[in-house]
Amino acid sequence: SYRSRSAFKLLEIDDKWRFLTPHDVNVVLDLGSAPGGWSQVVAHKLGWGDRPDARESTVLRDGWSAANPLDISESSGDDFGRGRGIIVAVDLLRMAPIPGVQFIEADFLAPQTEALIRALVTRQGVDGDGKGQADVIICDMAGNSTGNMFHDIESSLEICTSVLDFTKRHLRSAAAIGRNMGGVLLIKHFVHPLLHHFRTQHLVPNFNDVRYIKPNASRTESKEGYFLCRGWKG
Ligand code: SAM
Numbered sequence: 001s002y003r004s005r006s007a008f009k010l011l012e013i014d015d016k017w018r019f020l021t022p023h024d025v026n027v028v029l030d031l032g033s034a035p036g037g038w039s040q041v042v043a044h045k046l047g048w049g050d051r052p053d054a055r056e057s058t059v060l061r062d063g064w065s066a067a068n069p070l071d072i073s074e075s076s077g078d079d080f081g082r083g084r085g086i087i088v089a090v091d092l093l094r095m096a097p098i099p100g101v102q103f104i105e106a107d108f109l110a111p112q113t114e115a116l117i118r119a120l121v122t123r124q125g126v127d128g129d130g131k132g133q134a135d136v137i138i139c140d141m142a143g144n145s146t147g148n149m150f151h152d153i154e155s156s157l158e159i160c161t162s163v164l165d166f167t168k169r170h171l172r173s174a175a176a177i178g179r180n181m182g183g184v185l186l187i188k189h190f191v192h193p194l195l196h197h198f199r200t201q202h203l204v205p206n207f208n209d210v211r212y213i214k215p216n217a218s219r220t221e222s223k224e225g226y227f228l229c230r231g232w233k234g
Contacts, residue, residue, distance in 0.1 A: 003096075004037030006140055008217040009226075010186075011041055017228060019136060019184040020045045024177060026085035027121055027134040029170070030101075031108050031163060032141025032188075033089035039101045042138070048083030048100030088120045108141060109162055118170070133172040139163050139187040142224070149192075152223070156190035160198055163187055164206075173234025180208055183232030191225045203229050 002008070014020045020028070020042060028046070030039050043049060083100045090104045090113065097103070102120050106113045118132040141163070143155035167185050174182045185207070189195045203210045208231025218224060 002037045002040055003035040005217065007037030007041050009215040010038050010138070012215045012217050013186065013213055013226065013228060014041070014045070017230070019181070019186070019228070019230060022179070022182075024179070024182070025135045027172075028085065028087050028136045028138065029117065029121070029134045030087065030089040031137065031139040032091055033101075033103070034091035034093040034095040036089070036095045036098055036101075038138055038140055039087065039089045039095070039098050039103075042087050043083065043098050043100040046083045046085045046087065046100065048087075048098075086121055088117055090117065108166075109158070114166060114169075121170070131172075133170050133176075135172055135177060135182065136184045137163070137167055137171055137186070139185070142188060152190050153192050153194055156192075157194060157198065160187060160189055160195065161202075164202055167232070168206075171232045171234075174208060174231040175234060179231075181230040183207075183230070183234070185227075185229040185232070187227050187229070188224055189227060191223050199227055203227055206233055207231050208233065 010020075019025075025046070028042050030042060033039050087101045088104065089095060089098075089101050090106055090108050092105070092107055094105050095103050104113070104116050104120070106116060121134065122132040139159070141159050143152070143159065145152055163185070171183050171185060174180055177183055185203075189198070199210060199212070207229040210227060210229045213226040213228050215226070
């Protein structure tokens with residue numbers, strides 16, 4: 001079974017918009033991935049295992065952390081037998097292994113984490129141009145809701161801004177992919193006018209198509225929504 005209710009949101013969004021389904025999707029980054037529902041969905045879409053709880057090859061290694069980056073060099077994808085591509089998941093909280101998913105236990109907002117992600121994306125030869133770029137970046141990251149609206153907005157804005165900065169360096173462009181809607185960022189945000197401003201000022205100019213999505217699987221009273229941004233202009 002899926003590890004999170006969020007998995008159903010991602011399934012629902014991809015059913016409609018088909019951004020994980022195309023066969024040229026090879027590198028996917030899952031930011032704020034624990035307990036792993038989204039990673040399970042992605043792994044399945046890229047052909048890793050029939051069931052979300054299948055337990056086969058995995059490259060999770062104990063002791064991986066931002067403080068221990070050298071471990072990465074020993075964790076090549078030799079175990080990879082079935083699915084395709086590279087899936088890298090990042091979370092502050094440790095996540096149980098998922099076949100085909102490489103997990104980094106780290107704070108995404110910490111400066112050294114980007115290098116850890118890039119190392120995993122570039123080193124396996126799937127990444128044709130060697131630039132460490134992803135076809136799809138999904139971000140379900142959220143700070144702990146404090147109940148304090150001001151704080152929650154600030155924290156959501158910080159995450160969105162930081163993920164967009166990262167995206168500028170690590171998302172393959174629609175032109176490079178050869179599809180108008182290729183190069184996708186799916187990002188959770190707190191629903192608030194300031195985040196709407198983020199959308200119009202920072203997302204809309206950079207993508208061919210940006211839309212606000214409230215999946216049915218998302219509790220209606222929740223203040224969270226998603227921006228689905230397709231066709232990164234690069
Ligand atoms: N999509 C996931 C799934 O389907 O299982 C659920 C993600 S959960 C809603 C949000 C996650 O973001 C939490 O596991 C939390 O630890 C993580 N998170 C929040 N801030 C983070 C940060 N700065 N760096 C890494 N992970 C973070």
